[in-house]
Amino acid sequence: MKKLSGIKTVICDIDDTLYPSTEFASIARKNAIQSMLEAGLDAGAGRAYAALSAIVAKYSSNYPHHLDRLCEKFGCLGDKKIIAAGIKGYHDTKLTIQPFPDVPRTLLELRLRGYKLCVASEGFAIKQWEKLIRLRLHHFFGQVFVSEELGMSKSKKFYVHIAGKLGNAGNCLMAGDRLEKDIIPAKAAGMRTALLLASQNGRDIELNKPSSKYIDLRLRTFSDLLKYL
Amino acid sequence: MKKLSGIKTVICDIDDTLYPSTEFASIARKNAIQSMLEAGLDAGAGRAYAALSAIVAKYSSNYPHHLDRLCEKFGCLGDKKIIAAGIKGYHDTKLTIQPFPDVPRTLLELRLRGYKLCVASEGFAIKQWEKLIRLRLHHFFGQVFVSEELGMSKSKKFYVHIAGKLGNAGNCLMAGDRLEKDIIPAKAAGMRTALLLASQNGRDIELNKPSSKYIDLRLRTFSDLLKYL
Structure with missing residues (x-):
């Protein structure tokens, strides 16, 4: 299994990524x-x-x-x-409310391996923070970016803005469940991307079609990150 | 504030140490x-x-x-x-059930600084594990020692046994709220000790009397550990 090199920051979506929303x-x-x-x-x-x-x-x-x-x-x-x-x-x-079972130990392990962790989420800031706190995951994340606060939804511009705050898009890996929200615009902004497959049941995503070029990693489950980092 | 040198493992009591039991x-x-x-x-x-x-x-x-x-x-x-x-x-x-407010971020920071974390607790193993899991602190701890499983209550022998499992008593710091259970026998086994003062309200402990020689650190609150380590 090929490791992904040069990643310093892992950016996570919340809904259907950290917990089964x-x-x-x-x-x-x-x-x-x-x-x-x-x-x-x-x-x-x-x-x-x-x-x-x-x-x-x-x-x-x-x-x-x-x-x-x-x-x-x-x-x-x-x-x-x-x-x-x-x-x-x-x-x-x-x-x-509970995280996906492998999420807490995976976030801890990523921190121990020296990765910075961030959140990039669409929605209202208070609601998204409430989820992180209820899940007791809030201490893992250095920065939390929510679309409401940034005044833009998850577009290329959104990820370019985040990359600017984090240093360098090339050092960032965006992990989420939505091709249109988490993968395509993050890739367009120069980040590497990891698509969570666990939440794709019944969703009409043609994973092996043109969208493939946007996806660097396909994760069966969140803890698969540990195999690639 | 003088730092404690040579500590590799921090051992924590659960009740009135990690949460207000x-x-x-x-x-x-x-x-x-x-x-x-x-x-x-x-x-x-x-x-x-x-x-x-x-x-x-x-x-x-x-x-x-x-x-x-x-x-x-x-x-x-x-x-x-x-x-x-x-x-x-x-x-x-x-x-x-909730941890003391500063406990989750302190445990995370200790892990990030490279310390190993363990639990030493008196009681039934299932009950003590249930507490760690409900508090969502279980992933932080490499080993959990419970008196029931070891077949002995918190005595010098209990801590000597734990130190044997961890390598060297001199590299261990035992943190707890009870002089008789957490401090005196751990010190007798060669460990360093930290007494939580937050839970001492109304408890008849003469902190400046003969027991002083058993106490290496007095912690106003759990996060004070970060000042000494």
Whole structure:
């Protein structure tokens, strides 16, 4: 297995890279619906979950009124008790948030081998920091770059900016699960890239097609980094 | 501030060293009693808490029937519903367990400076490991020595045995909160010692009296280790 030379900094995405965010969101939404049903939402659990999933897809995950739209659909718009129950069900689930099993020991080992670690993440700064802290991974990272704070989403410009802060794009390895967000623009900015395959189930990525030229490493799981560094 | 030379391994106690176990136990017992009252225990909260504290003191913290004795005192011996409520209240509190705030970053920094880290703890192996895992500190420690597994409590012999496993007592620093368990026997085995003062409130330790000769470092808080190493 060929080692990657010259890397000094490993930059990590958070969602579906450090922890299974897709799975977490699914569980949290189910728990929100359970609480809302218990509080009086008049719907079947399956239909309510499907409706909530459709609402999230339509309005994006950071839209703040998913549950209002859900109540609207089932004839209880404005019922604060049901909304509050949903919020409680969702937020209680955060207590169960866990990193991918190999992530904590891999981050520690990378630090011990002398690599700097950073985060590059799309979203709201407070929300992304809350995840790092709940995962108890925050101490590993020297710098955390979040799109909201930088005022730009994950584009080539975003990664050029980060590379400027870290010194040299050629010494950076960007690790993430999204070809369009983590791999292609990071490579365009001169970084090396590692694509997490663990989260690719059902995602329509043609890994052996033209996108191949953007991917330096394919990681079956996060700890595979240790084989290449 | 004089640095300690020749230390290669830092050995840590768990309870009241890595996390505030006394405070945790107090909160967990209060939550156990709240649950038992809710389930029908016929007692005042204050009296029930005082009774439970007395039972723990009398039978030791590892005695498995504290709640049976508590029910006995308040006339509901054998009431499984009340016992179960108490167990639930106690165990749910474990979800809130947190390290002392400076512990995770201090352990990481010690590892980055090249020190080996170990644990030396008195108690049952499974219970002590559960604490390390819940605290998410388990990856920092190369070896974990628990009295149950070694078949001896924290005596000079216990520390001599550990030093044998680690190489040389003179390269070891034992950090803990208990003079009798962590400091005096470790020193007798040839280790250097660091006493945590944060947990000494109300404990009758004459720090400037004869015991002084056993204490190499007095730590106001765990991160003070970084000043001496």
